[in-house]
Amino acid sequence: MDFAFSPDQQLLRSTARAFLDEHVTPAVVRALWDDPRGERDDLWKEMARLGWLGLALPEAHGGSALGMVETAIVLEELGRVVCPGPYLETVVAAHGLQHAGSPAQQARWLPAIAAGSARATVALLDAELDWRPEATETRAERTLDGVRLTGVKQWVTWAHVADVLLVPARGPEGLSLFLVEAGAEGLDVSPVSAMDPGMRWSTVRLDGVRVGPGARLGEAGAAAGVLDDLLRRGAVGAAGMMLGAARRCLDMSVAYAKVREQFGQPIGSFQAIRHRCAEMLLEVENAHAATYYAAWAQDADAEDATLAASVAKAYVSEATRKVCGEAIQVHGGIGFTWEFDLHLYFKRAKALEASWGDADYHRELVVRHVTR
Amino acid sequence: MDLRYSSEDLRFREATRRWLETQVPREEPATLEARRAWHRQLYDAGYVGMGWPVAYGGRGATPLQQAIVADEMARTGAPAPINPLGIAIVGPTIIVHGTEAQKRRYLRKILTAEELWCQLYSEPNAGSDLASLGTRAEDRGDHFVVNGQKIWTSGGLVADWGLLLARTDTAVAKHKGISCFLIAMHQPGVEVRPLRQITGSAHFSEVFMTDARVEKTDLVGRLGQGWEIAQTTLSYERGGSSLARVTRYAAAFRQLLRAVRTLQRGDRPLLEDPTVRAKLGRIYVDLEVQRYAALRILSALEKGESPGPAASITKLSYSEFEKRYHELVQEILGPWGQVMSAADDFAEVDTSSGEPGTWATAFLWSRAGTIYAGSSEIQKNIIGERVLGLPKEARADRMRS
Numbered sequence: 001m002d003f004a005f006s007p008d009q010q011l012l013r014s015t016a017r018a019f020l021d022e023h024v025t026p027a028v029v030r031a032l033w034d035d036p037r038g039e040r041d042d043l044w045k046e047m048a049r050l051g052w053l054g055l056a057l058p059e060a061h062g063g064s065a066l067g068m069v070e071t072a073i074v075l076e077e078l079g080r081v082v083c084p085g086p087y088l089e090t091v092v093a094a095h096g097l098q099h100a101g102s103p104a105q106q107a108r109w110l111p112a113i114a115a116g117s118a119r120a121t122v123a124l125l126d127a128e129l130d131w132r133p134e135a136t137e138t139r140a141e142r143t144l145d146g147v148r149l150t151g152v153k154q155w156v157t158w159a160h161v162a163d164v165l166l167v168p169a170r171g172p173e174g175l176s177l178f179l180v181e182a183g184a185e186g187l188d189v190s191p192v193s194a195m196d197p198g199m200r201w202s203t204v205r206l207d208g209v210r211v212g213p214g215a216r217l218g219e220a221g222a223a224a225g226v227l228d229d230l231l232r233r234g235a236v237g238a239a240g241m242m243l244g245a246a247r248r249c250l251d252m253s254v255a256y257a258k259v260r261e262q263f264g265q266p267i268g269s270f271q272a273i274r275h276r277c278a279e280m281l282l283e284v285e286n287a288h289a290a291t292y293y294a295a296w297a298q299d300a301d302a303e304d305a306t307l308a309a310s311v312a313k314a315y316v317s318e319a320t321r322k323v324c325g326e327a328i329q330v331h332g333g334i335g336f337t338w339e340f341d342l343h344l345y346f347k348r349a350k351a352l353e354a355s356w357g358d359a360d361y362h363r364e365l366v367v368r369h370v371t372r
Numbered sequence: 373m374d375l376r377y378s379s380e381d382l383r384f385r386e387a388t389r390r391w392l393e394t395q396v397p398r399e400e401p402a403t404l405e406a407r408r409a410w411h412r413q414l415y416d417a418g419y420v421g422m423g424w425p426v427a428y429g430g431r432g433a434t435p436l437q438q439a440i441v442a443d444e445m446a447r448t449g450a451p452a453p454i455n456p457l458g459i460a461i462v463g464p465t466i467i468v469h470g471t472e473a474q475k476r477r478y479l480r481k482i483l484t485a486e487e488l489w490c491q492l493y494s495e496p497n498a499g500s501d502l503a504s505l506g507t508r509a510e511d512r513g514d515h516f517v518v519n520g521q522k523i524w525t526s527g528g529l530v531a532d533w534g535l536l537l538a539r540t541d542t543a544v545a546k547h548k549g550i551s552c553f554l555i556a557m558h559q560p561g562v563e564v565r566p567l568r569q570i571t572g573s574a575h576f577s578e579v580f581m582t583d584a585r586v587e588k589t590d591l592v593g594r595l596g597q598g599w600e601i602a603q604t605t606l607s608y609e610r611g612g613s614s615l616a617r618v619t620r621y622a623a624a625f626r627q628l629l630r631a632v633r634t635l636q637r638g639d640r641p642l643l644e645d646p647t648v649r650a651k652l653g654r655i656y657v658d659l660e661v662q663r664y665a666a667l668r669i670l671s672a673l674e675k676g677e678s679p680g681p682a683a684s685i686t687k688l689s690y691s692e693f694e695k696r697y698h699e700l701v702q703e704i705l706g707p708w709g710q711v712m713s714a715a716d717d718f719a720e721v722d723t724s725s726g727e728p729g730t731w732a733t734a735f736l737w738s739r740a741g742t743i744y745a746g747s748s749e750i751q752k753n754i755i756g757e758r759v760l761g762l763p764k765e766a767r768a769d770r771m772r773s
Contacts, residue, residue, distance in 0.1 A: 001374075275756065285685055285689075289665040292373065300375070367652050
């Protein structure tokens with residue numbers, strides 16, 4: 001029974017923190033808001049060089065064969081600096097390729113992902129705001145030489161920079177998953193402007209996009225299980241990023257409460273502020289336990305791995321919402337300004353809350369799990 | 373990070389479960405003597421005072437083994453040991469601060485429940501501000517004489533002995549003038565009156581001391597060391613039976629699932645109602661996080677780390693969770709949740725209080741946890757000051773002292 005990180009895991013975290021504190025400063029994050037890509041290739045390459053993109057991939061594909069715990073550590077650190085870019089999307093898609101992909105698909109994409117020369121994303125939502133795989137309406141029609149995909153995918157994160165998209169579609173055999181490469185004919189990616197300028201969403205239209213016979217990921221009609229797996233990992237990963245954001249907001253609030261004076265005293269000496277900070281710490285510690293329990297459960301293939309992922313996403317979403325919001329309250333007016341960095345976290349928390357299955361969806365999954 | 377139990381822990385759990393399954397009495401022991409007999413059976417099997425050092429009759433068991441036993445007891449519905457305050461607080465206090473003579477005189481009888489103990493701390497005018505307590509202990513040469521009133525004394529009605537905080541010096545700052553004593557409850561100067569709680573039962577009491585006698589040899593530690601001793605005492609009260617607590621929450625949740633499968637709304641079970649499902653999901657998510665947090669604490673304890681002030685996070689977390697839990701249960705069950713005597717089998721639940729009862733009893737008990745052993749407000753002060761390092765509040769009594 002050991003809930004502590006190993007020395008290697010601690011080293012991974014301290015290396016990540018040092019790199020990100022130096023290279024992904026708030027100024028860097030803000031400079032990318034007006035950038036059409038919203039992320040930087042040199043940073044991406046550097047993340048690959050640090051081994052983050054192949055962290056959980058097999059060594060044969062250029063990875064380090066580590067797991068979700070290590071991935072969550074990196075994600076927590078990325079969340080701590082509100083790092084923009086498709087890291088979570090890419091590692092989740094890579095996980096899908098690793099577990100459902102053919103040798104050819106793996107050889108085509110995994111080394112490129114590990115090396116930082118390819119990005120990927122997953123298109124989970126169709127027209128309706130329904131996270132269940134069975135709600136997929138996008139159609140897959142068989143043609144003489146492959147499959148033709150038609151439909152609309154909404155709220156796809158970082159689709160505009162992805163080299164490959166994982167697209168679920170419904171065909172004669174049922175629900176299947178397809179790899180669609182950027183630039184395919186009939187593929188239209190339209191960015192949607194949203195609250196968090198560091199998080200990029202797109203509407204992806206597939207207007208009879210033709211993919212070859214080698215583009216199907218996994219067995220025909222068997223995508224539901226793969227999609228559950230992707231959503232599960234995405235949920236744990238999002239929890240990791242939210243945890244990083246929440247802990248940073250707590251740290252900023254405590255530091256501020258120690259120095260900001262009103263009525264001749266630091267505001268942290270007032271119970272109204274101190275108790276708020278104590279509640280924030282409680283949420284952060286519980287979020288930590290939930291995130292890393294779930295990450296460990298994925299790696300250990302524990303019998304409650306599915307349950308734990310949903311618990312983590314549901315709990316950490318609400319905990320982070322509360323902590324990032326309370327941080328603004330502790331700071332007062334300065335916390336509501338554009339120049340101060342708190343809104344970066346507040347907005348990222350909201351964006352992640354609405355990604356990879358929201359808390360309502362994951363709570364429903366939990367109820368289904370416990371009433372089976 | 374590896375959250376699996378070792379094969380040794382699994383064997384220990386298995387052996388504990390087998391023992392409990394064959395030994396747990398079929399009916400809740402009704403009399404004090406029956407409960408004492410069960411306690412003695414647990415003690416003889418090595419399941420009482422497990423964390424105490426071997427030299428004092430304990431087992432020197434690891435925190436995880438203690439948690440496993442408590443957990444298996446919760447799972448099998450085993451009645452609790454009878455002397456909880458003696459074992460969790462008084463015994464460890466004597467072990468750390470007591471004289472050799474005190475250790476020889478008291479410790480074994482605490483473990484065997486031959487002598488039952490209560491804790492005489494809170495007073496009508498000294499609750500969260502415990503250090504302002506007014507009960508006086510005067511030195512009369514060969515003994516002390518105690519006058520004052522204590523309140524919220526759990527188990528006071530059956531206790532043979534009490535761990536007492538009383539003021540021995542009024543000339544110094546309030547934290548420095550308090551001493552810690554062991555006081556015999558069966559004497560003319562001690563009167564115990566039951567206090568009924570909002571559940572209707574009387575688990576605690578008021579204790580009036582009028583010229584009560586305490587022997588000189590029953591001073592614990594030095595004169596004036598009482599506050600310091602109480603601080604370590606309070607820390608023993610937090611964090612202990614973490615896994616067992618979650619197991620009881622889960623057992624109650626299974627009862628709740630039976631209820632929502634039985635009760636109907638609109639020709640379908642409540643379980644199929646989306647608003648009910650949302651609440652069930654909210655409870656279970658929260659409950660699982662309590663479990664993960666408990667494992668994290670246990671892992672730290674296993675490494676010999678002392679949770680220290682961080683134990684306040686655990687106490688705050690579970691006590692506030694219990695309130696959220698039972699508020700949602702009440703919303704789901706409506707008037708069914710308010711039944712005080714179990715007519716239907718799904719109405720009887722584990723109230724996590726040691727008191728058997730219904731959802732209504734459990735709901736009422738959920739208000740206790742955020743008050744006893746340091747209220748949520750006190751826990752937040754501790755977290756703010758000692759974990760987060762926020763500045764102390766300017767307080768009138770601190771300015772004086």
